[in-house]
Amino acid sequence: MAAATPLKPTATLRTFKLDEDEAGETGVTREELSQAKQAVWAQNGFELIGTSNRNVLFLGKTRSGKSTAISVMKDPCHAPENFTIFSETYDAKFQSFSIQDKSQGEVQKYTLQIIDTPGLFEVVELGEQTEARTNEMIINTISKCLENEITKLNCVVMFASIDAGVSNDDVEAIRIFARLFRRSHPRATPVAHPTKTTTTTAGTPPPPTTAAPLPPIEEVERDQGPLRLALCITRADSHDDRWQEEIRTQLMKHPSLASIIEEAKIEIIFMGCVEPQRYFNMQHLMNAYKRVYRMRKQMLQFIFDSEKQQKLLELDLMNSKNEQVERAIDLLAENFRYFQKVTDWEVQAVQSRIDVHKSTALSLSRQGQAYTQVSSIALKFHALITEARDFYSCAHVPQKLRDELVWPLKIGVQEHS
Numbered sequence: 001m002a003a004a005t006p007l008k009p010t011a012t013l014r015t016f017k018l019d020e021d022e023a024g025e026t027g028v029t030r031e032e033l034s035q036a037k038q039a040v041w042a043q044n045g046f047e048l049i050g051t052s053n054r055n056v057l058f059l060g061k062t063r064s065g066k067s068t069a070i071s072v073m074k075d076p077c078h079a080p081e082n083f084t085i086f087s088e089t090y091d092a093k094f095q096s097f098s099i100q101d102k103s104q105g106e107v108q109k110y111t112l113q114i115i116d117t118p119g120l121f122e123v124v125e126l127g128e129q130t131e132a133r134t135n136e137m138i139i140n141t142i143s144k145c146l147e148n149e150i151t152k153l154n155c156v157v158m159f160a161s162i163d164a165g166v167s168n169d170d171v172e173a174i175r176i177f178a179r180l181f182r183r184s185h186p187r188a189t190p191v192a193h194p195t196k197t198t199t200t201t202a203g204t205p206p207p208p209t210t211a212a213p214l215p216p217i218e219e220v221e222r223d224q225g226p227l228r229l230a231l232c233i234t235r236a237d238s239h240d241d242r243w244q245e246e247i248r249t250q251l252m253k254h255p256s257l258a259s260i261i262e263e264a265k266i267e268i269i270f271m272g273c274v275e276p277q278r279y280f281n282m283q284h285l286m287n288a289y290k291r292v293y294r295m296r297k298q299m300l301q302f303i304f305d306s307e308k309q310q311k312l313l314e315l316d317l318m319n320s321k322n323e324q325v326e327r328a329i330d331l332l333a334e335n336f337r338y339f340q341k342v343t344d345w346e347v348q349a350v351q352s353r354i355d356v357h358k359s360t361a362l363s364l365s366r367q368g369q370a371y372t373q374v375s376s377i378a379l380k381f382h383a384l385i386t387e388a389r390d391f392y393s394c395a396h397v398p399q400k401l402r403d404e405l406v407w408p409l410k411i412g413v414q415e416h417s
């Protein structure tokens with residue numbers, strides 16, 4: 001295509017300064033509009049950058065190298081702090097940063113949200129106890145993610161520092177890891193919301209309420225997929241490539257690990273960092289940087305390739321937590337039906353039911369909106385709101401009580417009554 005002849009800038013454009021106050025406006029021609037836009041874009045100090053997001057959970061024993069790996073991802077020349085024997089991460093940390101991938105020709109930008117957990121998988125005593133404790137700690141970590149509005153993960157990386165070959169503790173930790181994050185099956189969606197069985201004080205069934213339309217059943221999202229898992233062996237900078245191969249072979253040939261790694265499709269990657277004081281010769285130092293750069297590339301590539309996301313609440317390990325939430329919703333819905341029939345609010349049993357109702361509603365509201373992403377919970381929640389609306393429209397219940405009992409579910413309740 002022939003290049004367009006550049007238009008001669010008008011006097012207004014020759015002296016144009018984007019930061020100055022506007023001059024009087026007049027009608028403009030198409031060419032002038034195009035020139036004006038070019039001038040604005042040329043001086044635009046706030047450029048739009050499109051990035052792809054990757055949410056990554058880092059797990060592993062204390063001092064296994066999780067925080068160091070994050071620092072190396074940010075800077076391939078990161079040197080570890082002076083060695084301390086104490087844990088440095090005390091609480092799950094959320095680190096967000098962007099990286100441009102220029103390695104494939106076309107520049108691609110990624111924003112990584114890394115959840116760096118303090119030591120997990122401290123396999124002290126082997127067996128069920130360890131698994132139950134780890135399970136609970138991961139549920140807590142996931143709850144923290146939800147509180148921070150991270151509801152989906154792209155991948156999970158488990159860190160292990162394996163110097164003298166694979167130990168029993170490592171085997172146990174990897175086994176637990178694969179079990180906890182095994183491919184989950186989406187929960188079945190109930191067909192309809194519960195039928196009402198309420199009767200009025202007179203014993204006649206109430207007229208059917210016009211239930212609001214059900215929330216749309218979530219379509220199968222295209223970006224949903226199984227969570228990708230990786231096992232990252234750290235401190236690999238102290239070893240050569242042959243050692244990496246040796247560890248990989250040990251893991252893949254291990255009598256109980258091989259099948260776990262294969263079934264859960266766990267990718268094995270390595271990580272390290274350069275401790276400059278260990279190198280006395282420029283050639284050795286540069287070789288060390290090369291090795292670390294290659295390992296970092298592998299780690300970043302694993303994260304970038306994890307395009308699909310897994311909803312945290314649909315992980316099997318969250319089932320018990322989801323059931324707790326479902327029970328709380330059922331209890332509140334049942335209470336709303338019960339409260340409609342109450343005539344004497346001073347009775348002790350009614351008072352205690354009010355107390356339980358209020359605390360359940362409060363704790364449910366604290367769990368956040370995240371749970372409504374689970375389709376079965378969304379349907380139950382929708383039915384609960386309908387019950388709450390019916391209750392709120394009961395003129396025979398004192399207004400103050402109606403307000404107190406629907407709170408904090410009042411969104412979508414009062415305004416519809």
Ligand SMILES: Nc1nc2c(ncn2[C@@H]2O[C@H](COP(=O)(O)OP(=O)(O)OP(=O)(O)O)[C@@H](O)[C@H]2O)c(=O)[nH]1
Pocket residue numbers: 060061062063064065066067068069080081082083084086087088089090117118119120159234235236237271272273274275
């Ligand atoms: N040379 C080398 N040292 C490492 C590597 N990873 C960790 N270290 C050393 O081990 C120390 C602890 O590593 P961290 O990255 O803080 O470990 P962590 O997994 O974040 O530990 P917690 O925060 O306690 O859970 C670091 O300060 C480094 O001195 C590595 O890959 N190579």
Ligand SMILES: [Mg+2]
Pocket residue numbers: 066067068088089116117118
């Ligand atoms: Mg740490």
